[in-house]
Amino acid sequence: MRQEPPSGKSMESVINNPATERPAYRPLGVMVLAAEELLLSKMLRAIGDPPIQIVLWNGHEINRSEAVAASVLIRDRGALFKLISDPELHFGELYSSQRIEVQGSLLDFLEAVYRVWPLMSEKRAGRKQFLSFSAARANTLEGARFNIRHHYDLGNDFYKLWLDERMVYTCAYFKKRDMSLEEAQLAKLDHVCKKLRLKAGETVLEAGCGWGALALHMAKHYGVIVKAYNISKEQIAFARQRARNEDPEGRVEFIEDDYRNASGEFDAFVSIGMLEHVGVEHYRELGKMINRILKSNGRGLIHTIGLNYPRPMDAWASRHIFPGASPPSLAQMMQIFEPFDFSVLDVENLRLHYAMTLGHWLDRFERHADLVEQMFDQEFVRMWRLYLAGSLTAFKTGGMQLFQVAFARADYDAPLTRENLYESWDAQDGQL
Amino acid sequence: MRQEPPSGKSMESVINNPATERPAYRPLGVMVLAAEELLLSKMLRAIGDPPIQIVLWNGHEINRSEAVAASVLIRDRGALFKLISDPELHFGELYSSQRIEVQGSLLDFLEAVYRVWPLMSEKRAGRKQFLSFSAARANTLEGARFNIRHHYDLGNDFYKLWLDERMVYTCAYFKKRDMSLEEAQLAKLDHVCKKLRLKAGETVLEAGCGWGALALHMAKHYGVIVKAYNISKEQIAFARQRARNEDPEGRVEFIEDDYRNASGEFDAFVSIGMLEHVGVEHYRELGKMINRILKSNGRGLIHTIGLNYPRPMDAWASRHIFPGASPPSLAQMMQIFEPFDFSVLDVENLRLHYAMTLGHWLDRFERHADLVEQMFDQEFVRMWRLYLAGSLTAFKTGGMQLFQVAFARADYDAPLTRENLYESWDAQDGQL
Numbered sequence: 001m002r003q004e005p006p007s008g009k010s011m012e013s014v015i016n017n018p019a020t021e022r023p024a025y026r027p028l029g030v031m032v033l034a035a036e037e038l039l040l041s042k043m044l045r046a047i048g049d050p051p052i053q054i055v056l057w058n059g060h061e062i063n064r065s066e067a068v069a070a071s072v073l074i075r076d077r078g079a080l081f082k083l084i085s086d087p088e089l090h091f092g093e094l095y096s097s098q099r100i101e102v103q104g105s106l107l108d109f110l111e112a113v114y115r116v117w118p119l120m121s122e123k124r125a126g127r128k129q130f131l132s133f134s135a136a137r138a139n140t141l142e143g144a145r146f147n148i149r150h151h152y153d154l155g156n157d158f159y160k161l162w163l164d165e166r167m168v169y170t171c172a173y174f175k176k177r178d179m180s181l182e183e184a185q186l187a188k189l190d191h192v193c194k195k196l197r198l199k200a201g202e203t204v205l206e207a208g209c210g211w212g213a214l215a216l217h218m219a220k221h222y223g224v225i226v227k228a229y230n231i232s233k234e235q236i237a238f239a240r241q242r243a244r245n246e247d248p249e250g251r252v253e254f255i256e257d258d259y260r261n262a263s264g265e266f267d268a269f270v271s272i273g274m275l276e277h278v279g280v281e282h283y284r285e286l287g288k289m290i291n292r293i294l295k296s297n298g299r300g301l302i303h304t305i306g307l308n309y310p311r312p313m314d315a316w317a318s319r320h321i322f323p324g325a326s327p328p329s330l331a332q333m334m335q336i337f338e339p340f341d342f343s344v345l346d347v348e349n350l351r352l353h354y355a356m357t358l359g360h361w362l363d364r365f366e367r368h369a370d371l372v373e374q375m376f377d378q379e380f381v382r383m384w385r386l387y388l389a390g391s392l393t394a395f396k397t398g399g400m401q402l403f404q405v406a407f408a409r410a411d412y413d414a415p416l417t418r419e420n421l422y423e424s425w426d427a428q429d430g431q432l
Numbered sequence: 433m434r435q436e437p438p439s440g441k442s443m444e445s446v447i448n449n450p451a452t453e454r455p456a457y458r459p460l461g462v463m464v465l466a467a468e469e470l471l472l473s474k475m476l477r478a479i480g481d482p483p484i485q486i487v488l489w490n491g492h493e494i495n496r497s498e499a500v501a502a503s504v505l506i507r508d509r510g511a512l513f514k515l516i517s518d519p520e521l522h523f524g525e526l527y528s529s530q531r532i533e534v535q536g537s538l539l540d541f542l543e544a545v546y547r548v549w550p551l552m553s554e555k556r557a558g559r560k561q562f563l564s565f566s567a568a569r570a571n572t573l574e575g576a577r578f579n580i581r582h583h584y585d586l587g588n589d590f591y592k593l594w595l596d597e598r599m600v601y602t603c604a605y606f607k608k609r610d611m612s613l614e615e616a617q618l619a620k621l622d623h624v625c626k627k628l629r630l631k632a633g634e635t636v637l638e639a640g641c642g643w644g645a646l647a648l649h650m651a652k653h654y655g656v657i658v659k660a661y662n663i664s665k666e667q668i669a670f671a672r673q674r675a676r677n678e679d680p681e682g683r684v685e686f687i688e689d690d691y692r693n694a695s696g697e698f699d700a701f702v703s704i705g706m707l708e709h710v711g712v713e714h715y716r717e718l719g720k721m722i723n724r725i726l727k728s729n730g731r732g733l734i735h736t737i738g739l740n741y742p743r744p745m746d747a748w749a750s751r752h753i754f755p756g757a758s759p760p761s762l763a764q765m766m767q768i769f770e771p772f773d774f775s776v777l778d779v780e781n782l783r784l785h786y787a788m789t790l791g792h793w794l795d796r797f798e799r800h801a802d803l804v805e806q807m808f809d810q811e812f813v814r815m816w817r818l819y820l821a822g823s824l825t826a827f828k829t830g831g832m833q834l835f836q837v838a839f840a841r842a843d844y845d846a847p848l849t850r851e852n853l854y855e856s857w858d859a860q861d862g863q864l
Contacts, residue, residue, distance in 0.1 A: 115843075174848055308842055309770040330776055334763035338741040343833060344762055347779035352848060398842035401775060410740055410830035411547075416606055416784060422854040 036077070037062055039084050047087060048116030052109060056080070070109030073101040092316030092390075096383040106385065110393040139279040139324050141258050145231050147277065147324030152232035156211070158375055162364035167211035167238070170273035170303065171354040171402045181360040184353075189217045192270065194421050195301050195346065195406045198222040202267035205229075205293055207259035207286075208274025212239025212252070218270075219251035226252045227266075229259050260285060266293050269300035275333070276305050276325045283328075283335040291340040299345070299408035305354075306330065306403040321387045330403065337407050345414055346406040351395050354402045358392035468509070469494055471516050479519060480548030484541060488512070502541030505533040524748035524822075528815040538817065542825040571711040571756050573690050577663050579709065579756030584664035588643070590807055594796035599643035599670070602705035602735065603786040603834045613792040616785075621649045624702065626853050627733050627778065627838045630654040634699035637661075637725055639691035639718075640706025644671025644684070650702075651683035658684045659698075661691050692717060698725050701732035707765070708737050708757045715760075715767040723772040731777070731840035737786070738762065738835040753819045762835065769839050777846055778838040783827050786834045790824035 040054055044064050051065040055073045074080045079099040082090045094100040102109045139147065156167075163169055164185045172184035173191045192214065198204065200223030209215050209228035212235075218224050230236050236256040243252055259274070269290050278286055290300060305327040312318065313326050330347065337344055365372070365388055373381050394400040408414060465488075472486055476496050483497040487505045506512045511531040514522040526532040534541045571579065588599075595601055596617045604616035605623045624646065630636065632655030641647050641660035644667075650656050662668050668688040675684055691706070701722050710718055722732060737759040744750065745758050762779065769776055797804070797820055805813050826832040840846060 175851075177848060308773045308775050329766065329770055331763045331766035331770055334761065334766070338761055338763055341740045343740050343781060343783070343830060344779060344835075345781045347776060348850070349775060349777045349846070351775070352846065398775060398844070403776075412830070414781070414784060416609060417854075418780070418850070419607075419854045422849075422851045 033060065036080060040080070043084050043087060047113065050113045050116045052112050055103070069112035070105065071103040072109065073103055075099050075101065086315070089315035089319065092320065092383070092386055095386050096320075096379045098378075098382065106389050107393060110389055111397060114393045114397045114399055139277065139282055141260065143324065144258060144277065147322075150323050151321065152210075153234045155375070156234055156238050158372065159211075161368040161371060162361050164360075166213040166217075168213045169210055171305075171350055172357040172360075173350065174353050174356050177356075181357070181364075184357070184360075185213070186217075189214055190221075191421065192272065192301055192303065192404070193218055193222050195404065196268045196270060196299060197415070197420075198224050198268060200224065203227075203265070204268045204270060205262055205264070205266040207262065207269070207271040208277070209235075209239065209254065210273065211235050212242055212254060214270070214272055215239070215252045215254070216243060216246045219247055219249075224251070224268075227255060227262070227264065228252060229255050229257055229262055231256065231258055260289055262289060262293055264293060265295050267295055267298055269294055269298070271301075272303040273305075275302055276322070276327050279324065279326060280310075280328055280332050280335065283332065284339060287336040287340050287342070290336070290342075294409065296409055297412055299406065299412055299414075300342075301404060301406045302333070302336070303402070303404045304328065304333070306333070306401040308398075308401060317387060317390070320383060327400065330405075333403065333405060337405075341410045342407045343410050343412065343414075344405060344407050345412075346404075346418060348404045350402040350404060351398065351400065354400070355392050355395040358388055358395065362388045362392060465492065468512060472512070475516050475519060479545065482545045482548045484544050487535070501544035502537065503535040504541065505535055507531050507533065518747070521747035521751065524752065524815070524818055527818050528752075528811045530810075530814065538821050539825060542821055543829060546825045546829045546831055571709065571714055573692065575756065576690060576709065579754075582755050583753065584642075585666045587807070588666055588670050590804065591643075593800040593803060594793050596792075598645040598649075600645045601642055603737075603782055604789040604792075605782065606785050606788050609788075613789070613796075616789070616792075617645070618649075621646055622653075623853065624704065624733055624735065624836070625650055625654050627836065628700045628702060628731060629847070629852075630656050630700060632656065635659075635697070636700045636702060637694055637696070637698040639694065639701070639703040640709070641667075641671065641686065642705065643667050644674055644686060646702070646704055647671070647684045647686070648675065648678045651679055651681075656683070656700075659687060659694070659696065660684060661687050661689055661694055663688065663690055692721055694721055694725055696725060697727050699727055699730055701726055701730070703733075704735040705737075707734055708754070708759050711756065711758060712742075712760055712764050712767065715764065716771060719768040719772050719774070722768070722774075726841065728841055729844055731838065731844055731846075732774075733836060733838045734765070734768070735834070735836045736760065736765070738765070738781075738833040740830075740833060749819060749822070752815060759832065762837075765835065765837060769837075773842045774839045775842050775844065775846075776837060776839050777844075778836075778850060780836045782834040782836060783830065783832065786832070787824050787827040790820055790827065794820045794824060 036056075037060075040062050041064060044050070044052075044054075044062075049064055051067050051069045053068045053071040054062040055071060056062070057075050057077070074083065076099060079094050083094060083100065091100065095102070159167060159169065164172075164181045166182070166185055166189075168185040168188070171188070172181060173188035174184045175187045175191075179187065196204075198218060202224045204218055204224045204226045206215050206226055206228040209230045212228060215226045215228040216239075219226050228239070230239070233256065236254050239254045243250075243254065259271070275286075294300065307327050307329050310329045310332055313322065318325065334344075336342075362385070365384065369381050369385075372384070391400070395402070468488075469492075472494050473496060476482070476484075476486075476494075481496055483499050483501045485500045485503040486494040487503055488494070489507050489509070506515065508531060511526050515526060515532065523532065527534070591599060591601065596604075596613045598614070598617055598621075600617040600620070603620070604613060605620035606616045607619045607623075611619065628636075630650060634656045636650055636656045636658045638647050638650075638658055638660040641662045644660060647658045647660040648671075651658050660671070662671070665688065668686050671686045675682075675686065691703075707718075726732065739759050739761045742761045742764055745754065750757065766776075768774075794817075797816065801813050801817075804816070823832070827834070
């Protein structure tokens, strides 16, 4: 039930003006505030006592730690109660609607909180969490379509404002720390292709192809034939448009359909940033599909946001940003591979690369915040700012991981070492 | 119940000599043989119809496939029934006692069988297998001691015959295909140290240190202080002896005790080839120990034989070679890391390196087979020949994996890429 924010003015006058006209209210007001402060302190303790200060609508300051990294303004009492009732879900909502404001750097504030909040003890890992996923639908063929369109069909013009020129909306690979976002996304595409050891003339199935960057890159630079699946209408339309210029030989077929309907036989399977949306309960189904389409010498790669241990996605992001999404732990991912005797060849954790990628996205997003507000509204701008900044912070502080898992049929004749991934660019066969 | 081998002579005479003195027995004899052939054919079908020929004691040949890669001689009827009753357990026992002989190359025979036997379907992966592990004890503190000594206390002189000069009894790392075993074991030690990013002055806990090669290498070439645990009496004695020359500064402490009793605070944890002996039911305990001893910037590496999906070790090896051992699948390994919020940074599958390592060991073992027979007996020689050849084949054909899993505390500031593992030897700081 939504609580309407009461006017904060009377409280303020009670506290700040000892010569109030209604002295009888004073003790009660002070008691209420003491209770609020107690609840807030309790909440701060529960989330690990981050070094932050809370400022109430009346100017009252609550500060449980000595060094303060950031300050949060709560604009009304209703916001305070909402926040206390479920900080994970309501902070984002209250921030988006400006009933909570972060004073100073949003990133500093988030880092101060994230560094202590996910204080992962054995106890916490074992705890069951029951969260509301009201906006999400189960990832059936129909439900997945709904969930995916919620996020990816916000409009290509919106994503163009802050993604790289290739429109790659997944973690980049910063071979060198000072690479531009464009260079790092290109390096990621090649890192993936090299892990797959693609050879000209081979066939590749891509599940969840975004705006088509990887499919077109594989076809153009590695000479492979690609079938690329996606259920986002806008993305597929964009990818097809793009293929007219970038794939004159017609090596890539973009298919607006669910990965589960894929058919044919392929030398390689690849999926970048789709698994987050699949749901653990569908992993065996995904493995079965890969097992169905992969040739005997076949290999594959899955690139996904992941977690150190299974837990639901945070309640706010799950409701407002990514309905139906849930990043897996590595043990959960193995449900794709183990029932089908696939060999895991290589797992690389690129967590810090995602923090850097998100840093670039957030910068570009901020540069175009006015345009985004024109496209949507201010609440949308604040919601996405928080989503980008929060994700950046989670990757930076170790709350989220980025796994690239390369796998193959059990008898795949894998190369002895991974040295080919680290040859200098010059030494490679002119792909770049 | 053990069936005594009946004399094969009468059957042979029945079949090969139509003018037998006991013609009344002939039809019965033929019927018995037909039944045996039926059972053998059924067994061959059950293990995937490998391209092998079976030759019975009487010269009768059973051959279900066109191209024959290898031939097996069964020397008596009792052996045949034992084999049929449980090929996985009894083949090894019958081979060791010479009641079964492989004609031609043992490796060719094993490969022909392994290529089809572990025909891993979804169905097989789901199947429960109930095997007898009579020789093994549970890996309690006491049971583990028994199990480990069964294998590792066979005598250092025995292992010296066929291991490399450093006495490294785990998978080597063939940076280049033509490396000698000595070079490849040295490369493995460095590969592990580089993955751990050891810095001089840091402290390392090693669980299951074998004859001490890694501990001494880390101390000497990376300047770290090592506590190395092992419950094999002979190995620890050897390692201490060796430390007198190789560790004059006393940086390494070799401790004859169970890893579960480790204490102190360390920058890194490492365990090479011990996890196979821990048992999945103790993984959480191992994780808890690592969580107890690892500093906040700590990281670790576990190197272990593994499987593509959980299944018990083969019955023969479990009874005769490695009591109490069970290589894990990756999902099972995650039980060490996930409850404690460790981040998996890197998983590398070195399966083919173990096939190469075992190739070297098998060659050296064969060169000293006479000496081994003097130390033990012929049955021991054949048992170990089969164990080395069978392991080689399992790694070669994809039935077994070798996982190196690097992990760290969630907030460990990992390097951006794994490039440091692949710098040329010259470029490194003179460690080699």
